[in-house]
Amino acid sequence: MKSRGTQAAFLKALRNLPAALIRGRWYVLSCTTVLVMLGFLSAQAPSETITSDPPTSDLVFRGNARLREIALTFDDGPVPEDIEPILRILKEEGVSATFFVVGDRVKEFPHLARQIIEEGHEIGNHSMSHPRLVTLANEGIVEELSECEDAILEATGIETLKLFRPPGLRCDDRVLRIAQKKGYITVHGDITANDYRGSSGGNIEELVTRKIRPGCIVLLHMIPETAEALPEIIRHAKESGYRFVTIPEMMSRMARPVTVEETRIRPTF
Numbered sequence: 001m002k003s004r005g006t007q008a009a010f011l012k013a014l015r016n017l018p019a020a021l022i023r024g025r026w027y028v029l030s031c032t033t034v035l036v037m038l039g040f041l042s043a044q045a046p047s048e049t050i051t052s053d054p055p056t057s058d059l060v061f062r063g064n065a066r067l068r069e070i071a072l073t074f075d076d077g078p079v080p081e082d083i084e085p086i087l088r089i090l091k092e093e094g095v096s097a098t099f100f101v102v103g104d105r106v107k108e109f110p111h112l113a114r115q116i117i118e119e120g121h122e123i124g125n126h127s128m129s130h131p132r133l134v135t136l137a138n139e140g141i142v143e144e145l146s147e148c149e150d151a152i153l154e155a156t157g158i159e160t161l162k163l164f165r166p167p168g169l170r171c172d173d174r175v176l177r178i179a180q181k182k183g184y185i186t187v188h189g190d191i192t193a194n195d196y197r198g199s200s201g202g203n204i205e206e207l208v209t210r211k212i213r214p215g216c217i218v219l220l221h222m223i224p225e226t227a228e229a230l231p232e233i234i235r236h237a238k239e240s241g242y243r244f245v246t247i248p249e250m251m252s253r254m255a256r257p258v259t260v261e262e263t264r265i266r267p268t269f
């Protein structure tokens, strides 16, 4: 089953979450409690494991700031002419990434969604039609998430989709709660390359390499200019001692990972 690799990787990452955080419901901790907990954990744990910045409630912006690892994320595809060069470069470089896909495009090019999984990358929900979710009624938001989920399930067999990135990062409390209720972890990023504004490959490369830091999540788009910038971004990061991880891998080493519902992470095989 094609989804097994991804599910296994996901489960492996999630198994590393502190057990207390996986209790079948979302935990809401006050800022004070979080700070006390983090202070306690950072005092107790080996520096390698419990060291990230305080988490920001239900959103993931970055990983563990003390680990030299980077998560590359690519939004908006997949369409053949844009994603194929990116997948080829990632394969050549032995780099795993996370792709936030649009359901309409997955329906049109299901083989590309399968290829993402088969080549060892992670896949996430970026809505069905890429609308401004904050302008939709609750039912519309649910529909956008569910339809994309169904498109990915149909294309890849993945049922335990966990990652969500709102189109344009436009996300209010309502969108966030709806995504949570459906079992999603919402992933933003802390480095954007402005690669949706017609920047040149050189500009994208310069912007990303200048901002790279431990535990960063780099938000990129599946466009030719980004593919052009990618080899140099990867080379620079590798030479600087970074390794590339997927979002679930990165989450497994955060101080207080975003919590998930237990029922959503049980294997379906």
Ligand SMILES: [Zn+2]
Binding pocket: 075, 076, 126, 130, 166, 167, 168
């Ligand atoms: Zn997008």
